[in-house]
Structures are given as structure tokens and as C-alpha cells.
Amino acid sequence: MSHRFRTSFATVIVIGIAGCGGAKVTLHNPTIPEPLIDQLPLSVMARYPKVFDNFVHEEQVIGKEKWSIDLGRSNRLLFTKLFTSMFTEFKVVEGDVDAQDLTFDALIEPSIDAFEFSVPSQSQTDDFAVWIRYRLKIYDQGGVLIANWPIAAYGKSQSTTFGSDEALRRAAVLAMRDAAALIILQMDKATGISKLSHANAHETAMPAAPSTEDITLQTAAEEIPDETG
Amino acid sequence: MKQASRSLPQRILVLALASTMLSACVTSRVENVRANATGISEGEGIVIMAKSYHLGNETEAKFITCVGNSIGSGSSGLRVVPNAEFVDALFPWFEPRTAPAETKGLPTLMSRPGVAQKIKDKGIRYVVWLDGDTDKVAGGGSMSCAAGPGGGGCFGFAWWQNDSNYEADVWDLTGLEDVGTVSADVSGTSFLPAIVIPIPLIARTQSKACNALADQLKLFIVSDEAV
Numbered sequence: 001m002s003h004r005f006r007t008s009f010a011t012v013i014v015i016g017i018a019g020c021g022g023a024k025v026t027l028h029n030p031t032i033p034e035p036l037i038d039q040l041p042l043s044v045m046a047r048y049p050k051v052f053d054n055f056v057h058e059e060q061v062i063g064k065e066k067w068s069i070d071l072g073r074s075n076r077l078l079f080t081k082l083f084t085s086m087f088t089e090f091k092v093v094e095g096d097v098d099a100q101d102l103t104f105d106a107l108i109e110p111s112i113d114a115f116e117f118s119v120p121s122q123s124q125t126d127d128f129a130v131w132i133r134y135r136l137k138i139y140d141q142g143g144v145l146i147a148n149w150p151i152a153a154y155g156k157s158q159s160t161t162f163g164s165d166e167a168l169r170r171a172a173v174l175a176m177r178d179a180a181a182l183i184i185l186q187m188d189k190a191t192g193i194s195k196l197s198h199a200n201a202h203e204t205a206m207p208a209a210p211s212t213e214d215i216t217l218q219t220a221a222e223e224i225p226d227e228t229g
Numbered sequence: 230m231k232q233a234s235r236s237l238p239q240r241i242l243v244l245a246l247a248s249t250m251l252s253a254c255v256t257s258r259v260e261n262v263r264a265n266a267t268g269i270s271e272g273e274g275i276v277i278m279a280k281s282y283h284l285g286n287e288t289e290a291k292f293i294t295c296v297g298n299s300i301g302s303g304s305s306g307l308r309v310v311p312n313a314e315f316v317d318a319l320f321p322w323f324e325p326r327t328a329p330a331e332t333k334g335l336p337t338l339m340s341r342p343g344v345a346q347k348i349k350d351k352g353i354r355y356v357v358w359l360d361g362d363t364d365k366v367a368g369g370g371s372m373s374c375a376a377g378p379g380g381g382g383c384f385g386f387a388w389w390q391n392d393s394n395y396e397a398d399v400w401d402l403t404g405l406e407d408v409g410t411v412s413a414d415v416s417g418t419s420f421l422p423a424i425v426i427p428i429p430l431i432a433r434t435q436s437k438a439c440n441a442l443a444d445q446l447k448l449f450i451v452s453d454e455a456v
Contacts, residue, residue: 033320036343156282181321
């Protein structure tokens with residue numbers, strides 16, 4: 001009986017120590033609900049980088065645990081869901097397809113500039129926090145870069161409520177939802193994407209010279225500062 | 230056998246008495262400030278939300294769940310729409326970044342496509358915004374524990390004081406107005422004396438604040454008293 005007690009006690013201690021050693025968290029199907037918005041009357045295509053098919057980020061807390069988060073195809077799912085809701089026509093262009101052969105109003109190339117997270121042992125709180133810096137490059141039918149827009153998204157979740165793995169997963173989902181909300185709210189204002197439909201119509205009528213509006217739009221897009229520094 | 234069956238209720242009684250005696254004391258203050266008349270009809274419900282963490286709010290998710298469960302329970306319980314269901318249904322307008330911080334943002338929110346209809350479909354009359362948290366404000370004492378092959382034990386005495394301060398701001402989605410606030414301020418000191426075995430005397434301030442706030446919110450919303 002005494003031996004069994006000692007064995008149980010030792011097991012509890014070992015499990016307790018192992019429990020402090022970080023974790024590998026997977027997120028393959030983030031909950032991105034159908035947004036309550038009016039669609040923009042645009043034909044949009046998106047081309048995703050290869051990293052959107054298998055995104056894994058690792059974070060080594062100095063002198064402590066190692067954490068990793070595997071987002072799998074979550075970013076692809078996020079942007080596909082989002083753009084399908086935002087635009088009247090949306091298609092994904094695979095990497096080997098030449099966009100010159102396709103007809104569209106805008107081609108969007110999303111990418112991840114940076115992914116970071118903090119765990120409770122770093123922040124000295126109960127919170128897991130996730131920061132994602134996305135970048136959206138928008139091209140017109142002629143292949144001209146219309147906008148280069150950085151987006152900084154943030155999500156936070158408490159470990160005491162959901163447990164460590166679930167809290168990190170939830171913080172990542174909240175960051176992705178934050179990015180989606182930001183894109184819905186500010187995309188047209190920041191990139192002027194809705195004007196591309198009119199630009200196409202204008203070019204069809206007067207193909208000889210670019211309009212002043214197009215030139216202004218390109219300039220504005222180039223001047224958008226990288227707020228992430 | 231007969232003796233064992235008699236001892237079970239006695240043991241339960243002793244345990245109940247012990248747990249009552251061993252819980253530490255808390256002091257609480259609950260207040261409400263009414264700005265407009267309230268009232269709730271059959272079929273109307275409420276949703277409990279945390280103020281955005283973008284505004285520096287740290288309200289614990291378990292506290293929000295606790296308040297929601299307390300308001301929804303009992304014979305006088307109100308219909309509480311789950312927080313996640315509401316936020317998903319109105320995506321992206323109640324995300325931490327986009328949720329309205331003041332009632333003056335409500336007319337714009339309600340004019341967005343599908344928002345007013347979705348709120349009507351869900352039967353939501355009030356949104357309750359929770360703000361505040363539970364903090365350890367003081368503590369002291371010392372305790373040491375040791376364990377070896379022959380056993381273990383703790384000796385010493387520790388104490389700490391927790392303050393739970395929460396405020397609930399109630400918005401009426403029918404009148405698009407702030408109808409008032411309910412606040413709960415609960416303070417308590419926990420003790421942990423140990424002579425071989427630690428005996429925790431815990432002041433459950435957060436739980437007390439949850440129940441006090443929920444009870445007062447129920448009265449506040451149901452009451453049809455004029456301002």
C-alpha cells in the first residue's frame with residue numbers, strides 16, 4: 001500500500017512537471033461565421049502562397065517550454081470564406097495558373113508577414129495572446145500593383161478557462177477573426193478595391209489613356225504606411 | 230451494517246458544518262443606477278458580453294459564464310442567449326475590435342445590413358456589458374512544505390485578500406439607449422493555516438460577486454419602475 005502511494009505520488013509529480021513543458025497545438029478548422037455584410041460587385045481572384053497549405057509556428061520561451069501551433073490550411077480557409085462573402089464573384093487561382101489568361105477586376109495575394117504568440121509564463125498573466133501580421137497585395141487585370149496593405153490582428157484568451165491548448169487555439173482563432181473584421185471594415189477605404197470595377201468599365205470605353213482616378217488610386221496605395229513598423 | 234448506515238448522514242452533517250465554519254468571511258456591496266425604465270416581455274432575452282480587451286478590460290470568461298447561468302436559472306430566470314451564439318450570428322459587428330463602445334454607435338450598427346433583423350430573430354432586448362475583474366490586493370505569511378519517502382507535511386500560515394469589482398452596463402436594443410448600471414464590489418480575506426495538513430479557509434469573492442450581480446441584474450431588468 002505504501003509502495004503504491006509512493007508510486008502514485010511520484011507519477012503525479014512527473015505529470016505535473018511535464019504539464020509545464022509547453023505543447024503542440026493544432027488548428028485546422030477555425031470558426032469564421034458568415035459575415036453580415038453587403039457584397040461588393042466585383043469579380044475577384046485570390047492566389048495563396050504555399051505556406052497557406054501548411055503553416056506551423058514554433059516559439060521557444062527562453063529557459064522554459066517550447067510551444068508550437070500548427071494552423072494547417074486555416075489561413076486558406078479564412079481568406080476563401082471571407083472573400084466569398086465579400087465579393088459577388090470569387091475564385092482561387094492555383095500557383096501554376098497564369099493570371100494574364102483570366103478575366104477579373106482584382107487579383108488578391110494574401111501573405112503572412114509575421115506570426116507571434118505569448119504564453120502566461122512570458123506575460124505573467126493567465127492570458128495567451130496571438131499576433132498575426134497579414135499583407136494583402138492587390139493587382140488589377142493588367143498586373144499593376146494597386147495596393148499593398150499590411151494588417152495587424154490580435155487575439156487573447158485566458159488559460160484558466162479553456163486549458164492551455166484550447167486557450168492558445170482560441171487566441172489564434174480570435175486573431176484570425178480580428179483580421180477578417182478589419183478587412184471587412186477597412187479594405188475598401190485602405191485599398192480602393194471597389195473602384196477597380198469602374199476602372200475596368202472606363203478602360204473598355206476609353207482604352208487609350210489611364211484616368212486620373214486610377215493614378216490617384218495607385219499613389220494612395222503606395223503611400224499606405226506599414227503600421228507594423 | 231446498521232451502524233454504517235447511521236454514520237453516513239452524521240458524516241455529511243459534520244462535513245457540511247465544517248465547510249460552513251471553514252469558509253472565510255466576505256463583505257459585499259451591490260448598487261444600481263437607473264437611467265431609463267426597463268422591463269422585459271415574454272420571448273425577449275438578454276445576452277451577456279465582456280467589454281472589449283482592446284479597451285483594457287480583463288473580465289474573466291468564467292465570470293461571464295457564471296453570470297449568464299445565474300440569470301438564466303431559477304423560477305424567475307430570464308432567457309439568456311449564449312454569448313458565442315450571439316457574436317457568431319452578428320459577425321463581425323460584436324468582435325473585440327468592432328463592438329460598439331457607447332450607445333451612440335447603436336443607430337449606425339442597427340442600420341448595417343441584416344443586423345436589426347438578426348437581433349429581432351434572436352429576440353434580444355438587452356445587451357449586458359460586463360467590466361471588471363478579481364485581483365489579489367494583499368497577502369502575507371509564510372508556509373513551507375516538505376515531502377519524503379516516509380510522508381510529507383506543511384507548516385506555517387498564509388493569508389491573502391481578494392477584491393472582486395464588476396460593473397454591468399445594460400443597453401436596451403429596442404430604445405437604443407443605456408438604461409443603467411449594476412455594480413458589485415466584494416472583498417474577502419482567505420487564510421491557510423497548516424500544521425502538517427493545510428486547512429484552506431477560502432473567501433470566494435468572485436463567486437459571491439457573480440451571484441450578487443446576477444440577482445440584482447434580474448431585478449433591475451424585470452422591474453418596471455419609472456426613473
